[in-house]
Amino acid sequence: MSSRPRSNRRAPRRRRLPMRYLLPSLLLVALLAMLMLRGYVHSEILADHRIQPPAATDHVPEKILEGGPVIDTRGGRETSMSVPEHRLVLTFDDGPDPEWTPKVLDVLKEHHAHGVFFVTGTMASRYPDLVKRMVDEGHEVGLHTFNHPDLSYQSKSRIDWELTQNQTALAGAAGIRTSLFRPPYSSFADAMDNKSWPVTKYIGSRGYITVVNNTDSEDWKRPGVDEIIRRATPKGGKGAIVLMHDSGGDRSQTVAALDRFLPQLQSQGYDFVNLTEALGAPSAHTPVHGLELAKGKAWIYAVDASDNVTDVLVVGLAVIGVLVFTRFGLMLLLSGAHARRVRRRGFSWGPPVTEPVSVLVPAFNEAKCIENTVRSLMSSEHPIEIIVIDDGSTDGTARIVENLRLPGVRVVRQHNAGKPAALNRGLANARCDLIVMMDGDTVFEPSTVRELVQPFGDRRVGAVAGNAKVGNKDSLIGAWQHIEYVMGFNLDRRMYDMLRCMPTIPGAVGAFRRSALERIGGMSDDTLAEDTDVTMALHRDGWRVVYAEKARAWTEAPESVQQLWSQRYRWSYGTMQAIWKHRRSVIESGPSGRFGRIGLPFVALFMVLAPLLAPLIDVFLLYGLVFGPTEKTIVAWLGVLAIQAVCAAYAFRLDRERMTHLISLPLQQVLYRQLMYVVLLQSWITALTGGRLRWQKLRRTGAVEAPGAIPRQRASRGNDRRPVA
Structure with missing residues (x-):
C-alpha cells in the first residue's frame, strides 16, 4: 500500500492587519459613526420638511370627518371618539425640550393636572430623563414619529421605521411602549383627506390609535397669554383635546398661559386627565422587558455618547x-x-x-x-x-x-x-x-x-x-x-x-x-x-x-x-x-x-x-x-x-x-x-x-x-x- 508523498509546500500564512493600522482605522470608523448618529438624532439625516397641501376628501368616511379627534382604525375598524364633557386632555407636541418641558411639567404638577406628551424620537433620545419624568409623574406619552416628517409623503417602510425608532427611544428612556400616535402637521378630524387617510388606516393596522385635536391654542404663533387661553378654552363645558407645544421655540407664553388656564378651568368644574382616563380605556403604556428594553437602553447610551463625542470634537x-x-x-x-x-x-x-x-x-x-x-x-x-x-x-x-x-x-x-x-x-x-x-x-x-x-x-x-x-x-x-x-x-x-x-x-x-x-x-x-x-x-x-x-x-x-x-x-x-x-x-x-x-x-x-x-x-x-x-x-x-x-x-x-x-x-x-x-x-x-x-x-x-x-x-x-x- 503506497502512501501519499508529503508536500513540502507550506500553507500560505494569512496576513493580519497590523495593530498600528487597525487601531487608527477603528477609531476613525467609530468617530464617523458617532457623527452620523449625531446627525441622525438631530434630524440632519433623513429629515424631510415637506408639507402636503390639502387634498380631496371623497375617500374619507363621513363619520371620520364629522367624528371626534380620537380615530381608531385597528383591526379594520373606522371609528372615532370624543372626550366627555368637562374633561380636558392637554396635549403637548414636539418635545421634550430641555428648557420648556420641565417648566410645563412643574406647572402641571403644581395644579395636580395630567396631560399627554407626543414626543419625537429625536428629542426623546437626547433627553430621556424628561420622558421618564413624564411617566413617573403620571402623564401619558404618545409617538410623534422620529424625525417629524409629513407621513403622507413617506413609504410604508419609512413609516414603520419612524414608529419603531420612536418606540425604541421610549423603551430606553422610560421602559415602555405606547399605543398613542399623533401625525406631524395634523389638525382637526375634518381636515383628514385622501392623502392622510390611507396613512391613518395603515397606522391603525400597526396597533396605534391616532389622536388629533379639536381645540388648537395656536401657542406656536406666540399670540399672547390671553389669546392662548381664549383659544384653548372649549365652549359650553364641552370636553376637548387641546393642542399645545412644549418644544420648537420660545414657549414662555405657553407656560404662563397654563399657570392661569389650569386653575381657571378647574374652578369651572373641568378635570385635566390623561386620554385613556378621559375615555375610560386601558392605559396606553405597556412595560417592555428583555431584548426590547436592552435595545432601548443601548440606543439611549449610544445617542448620549455621540452627543458627548460631538461636544468634545467641538471643543477640540x-x-x-x-x-x-x-x-x-x-x-x-x-x-x-x-x-x-x-x-x-x-x-x-x-x-x-x-x-x-x-x-x-x-x-x-x-x-x-x-x-x-x-x-x-x-x-x-x-x-x-x-x-x-x-x-x-x-x-x-x-x-x-x-x-x-x-x-x-x-x-x-x-x-x-x-x-x-x-x-x-x-x-x-x-x-x-x-x-x-x-x-x-x-x-x-x-x-x-x-x-x-x-x-x-x-x-x-x-x-x-x-x-x-x-x-x-x-x-x-x-x-x-x-x-x-x-x-x-x-x-x-x-x-x-x-x-x-x-x-x-x-x-x-x-x-x-x-x-x-x-x-x-x-x-x-x-x-x-x-x-x-x-x-x-x-x-x-x-x-x-x-x-x-x-x-x-x-x-x-x-x-x-x-x-x-x-x-x-x-x-x-x-x-x-x-x-x-x-x-x-x-x-x-x-x-x-x-x-x-x-x-x-x-x-x-x-x-x-x-x-x-x-x-x-x-x-x-x-x-x-x-x-x-x-x-x-x-x-x-x-x-x-x-x-x-x-x-x-x-x-x-x-x-x-x-x-x-x-x-x-x-x-x-x-x-x-x-x-x-x-x-x-x-x-x-x-x-x-x-x-x-x-x-x-x-x-x-x-x-x-x-x-x-x-x-x-x-x-x-x-x-x-x-x-x-
Missing part, C-alpha cells in the same frame, strides 16, 4: 482654531521680524568665522546618494574636512567614497549601531572645534557650510539650524513636502529663533560647537529623534540655538506614501519621546529653563496636539456639507485655507521660492493633512501602549543635486575646494 475644533490662528499670527509677525533682523545692512553674529569645520556624514546603505553628497561638499567655499561614517552598510557605500580618492575625505567604518552612534564615532575622529552634521542623502550648496557656521561668531551660540529644502519636488508628494518644509519647518524656525526656543536642529543640515556637544554627552540614542533630543539638551545646558536661513541643504524626500509614512511616524514618535525625556525643563529656572517655559509647551501644542486635532477642520467641513449649514461651512473652510495660503505665500517669498508649487496647497490640506493625522495618531498609540519603534531605512534614488556641486566628470579634479590640512 475651538482649540485647534485658537492654536492655528495663534501659530499663524506668531509666524507672520516673528518670521518677518527675523528676516528684517538678519537681512538688515551691517548685521553680523560677531567676528567672521573662518576656522575649519569637520563635516560628519553618517551613512547606512546610501550607495545611490553618497557620491552626490560628497561631491557637493567638495565645492564648499569654507575649509572643511569630510568624515563619512559607514554604519555597517551592505551595499558598498564606504567603498564608493574610498574609490573617489578625494582629498580631505576620510571614511570611518563601524558595525551597524544606529545614527547617534555613528555621529559620536565621527565626533571622536573629528579634528575641528566646529562640527557640521548632515544626512547621507543630502547635498550642500557651495556656501552652505560658510553660512551655517557664521552664527558661532556669537560665543553664546551652541548650535545652528540650517535651511533644509526638498530637492525632488516635481512629484505631487514632493510638492506637498516642499510646501511643508518651506512653511511648516523654516517659517517655524524663524519664529522659534525669535522666541529663543528652537526645538530641532535638522539632521539634514546642522552645526554644533564640539564643546557644547561634549558637555551634554554627545548624541543620545534615547529617542528616535536624536536631532530634537540633542537640541533640547543644548537649551537646558544654557546654549543658544539659532537659524541660518542662507545655509541651504537639499534633501531627498520620500517619494511614496509608504516611505513618507515611515519617516513621519519615526519623527512624530521621536518628538514625543524627546518631549517626555526633557519634561523636567518645565520646572527648571534660569536661562536654561526658558526652553521649558516657552519652547517645550510650544512644541507640545504646535507639533503634537495641533496636528492631531487639525483634521477636525475637515471633519466638520464634511459634516457641514452633508448636514448643513452648507454655505457657512464652505465659507469658514475657505477662510482657513485662505489664511494658510497667505502664510504659505509669505514663507515662499521669504525663502525666495517660486509660487507655482502652491497650486497643490488645497489638495495638500485635504489629503496630506489626513495622512499626517493618522501617522501622529499611530505614534500616540505606540507611545501609550509602550511600543518601541525601530529605525526604518528609506529607499533613495540619488537624483538630488545642489546648485554649484562638482559634476561627476570632475571627480579627479577635487582640488577646487579647500581641504583641511
Whole structure:
C-alpha cells in the first residue's frame, strides 16, 4: 500500500492587519459613526420638511370627518371618539425640550393636572430623563414619529421605521411602549383627506390609535397669554383635546398661559386627565422587558455618547482654531521680524568665522546618494574636512567614497549601531572645534557650510539650524513636502529663533560647537529623534540655538506614501519621546529653563496636539456639507485655507521660492493633512501602549543635486575646494 508523498509546500500564512493600522482605522470608523448618529438624532439625516397641501376628501368616511379627534382604525375598524364633557386632555407636541418641558411639567404638577406628551424620537433620545419624568409623574406619552416628517409623503417602510425608532427611544428612556400616535402637521378630524387617510388606516393596522385635536391654542404663533387661553378654552363645558407645544421655540407664553388656564378651568368644574382616563380605556403604556428594553437602553447610551463625542470634537475644533490662528499670527509677525533682523545692512553674529569645520556624514546603505553628497561638499567655499561614517552598510557605500580618492575625505567604518552612534564615532575622529552634521542623502550648496557656521561668531551660540529644502519636488508628494518644509519647518524656525526656543536642529543640515556637544554627552540614542533630543539638551545646558536661513541643504524626500509614512511616524514618535525625556525643563529656572517655559509647551501644542486635532477642520467641513449649514461651512473652510495660503505665500517669498508649487496647497490640506493625522495618531498609540519603534531605512534614488556641486566628470579634479590640512 503506497502512501501519499508529503508536500513540502507550506500553507500560505494569512496576513493580519497590523495593530498600528487597525487601531487608527477603528477609531476613525467609530468617530464617523458617532457623527452620523449625531446627525441622525438631530434630524440632519433623513429629515424631510415637506408639507402636503390639502387634498380631496371623497375617500374619507363621513363619520371620520364629522367624528371626534380620537380615530381608531385597528383591526379594520373606522371609528372615532370624543372626550366627555368637562374633561380636558392637554396635549403637548414636539418635545421634550430641555428648557420648556420641565417648566410645563412643574406647572402641571403644581395644579395636580395630567396631560399627554407626543414626543419625537429625536428629542426623546437626547433627553430621556424628561420622558421618564413624564411617566413617573403620571402623564401619558404618545409617538410623534422620529424625525417629524409629513407621513403622507413617506413609504410604508419609512413609516414603520419612524414608529419603531420612536418606540425604541421610549423603551430606553422610560421602559415602555405606547399605543398613542399623533401625525406631524395634523389638525382637526375634518381636515383628514385622501392623502392622510390611507396613512391613518395603515397606522391603525400597526396597533396605534391616532389622536388629533379639536381645540388648537395656536401657542406656536406666540399670540399672547390671553389669546392662548381664549383659544384653548372649549365652549359650553364641552370636553376637548387641546393642542399645545412644549418644544420648537420660545414657549414662555405657553407656560404662563397654563399657570392661569389650569386653575381657571378647574374652578369651572373641568378635570385635566390623561386620554385613556378621559375615555375610560386601558392605559396606553405597556412595560417592555428583555431584548426590547436592552435595545432601548443601548440606543439611549449610544445617542448620549455621540452627543458627548460631538461636544468634545467641538471643543477640540475651538482649540485647534485658537492654536492655528495663534501659530499663524506668531509666524507672520516673528518670521518677518527675523528676516528684517538678519537681512538688515551691517548685521553680523560677531567676528567672521573662518576656522575649519569637520563635516560628519553618517551613512547606512546610501550607495545611490553618497557620491552626490560628497561631491557637493567638495565645492564648499569654507575649509572643511569630510568624515563619512559607514554604519555597517551592505551595499558598498564606504567603498564608493574610498574609490573617489578625494582629498580631505576620510571614511570611518563601524558595525551597524544606529545614527547617534555613528555621529559620536565621527565626533571622536573629528579634528575641528566646529562640527557640521548632515544626512547621507543630502547635498550642500557651495556656501552652505560658510553660512551655517557664521552664527558661532556669537560665543553664546551652541548650535545652528540650517535651511533644509526638498530637492525632488516635481512629484505631487514632493510638492506637498516642499510646501511643508518651506512653511511648516523654516517659517517655524524663524519664529522659534525669535522666541529663543528652537526645538530641532535638522539632521539634514546642522552645526554644533564640539564643546557644547561634549558637555551634554554627545548624541543620545534615547529617542528616535536624536536631532530634537540633542537640541533640547543644548537649551537646558544654557546654549543658544539659532537659524541660518542662507545655509541651504537639499534633501531627498520620500517619494511614496509608504516611505513618507515611515519617516513621519519615526519623527512624530521621536518628538514625543524627546518631549517626555526633557519634561523636567518645565520646572527648571534660569536661562536654561526658558526652553521649558516657552519652547517645550510650544512644541507640545504646535507639533503634537495641533496636528492631531487639525483634521477636525475637515471633519466638520464634511459634516457641514452633508448636514448643513452648507454655505457657512464652505465659507469658514475657505477662510482657513485662505489664511494658510497667505502664510504659505509669505514663507515662499521669504525663502525666495517660486509660487507655482502652491497650486497643490488645497489638495495638500485635504489629503496630506489626513495622512499626517493618522501617522501622529499611530505614534500616540505606540507611545501609550509602550511600543518601541525601530529605525526604518528609506529607499533613495540619488537624483538630488545642489546648485554649484562638482559634476561627476570632475571627480579627479577635487582640488577646487579647500581641504583641511
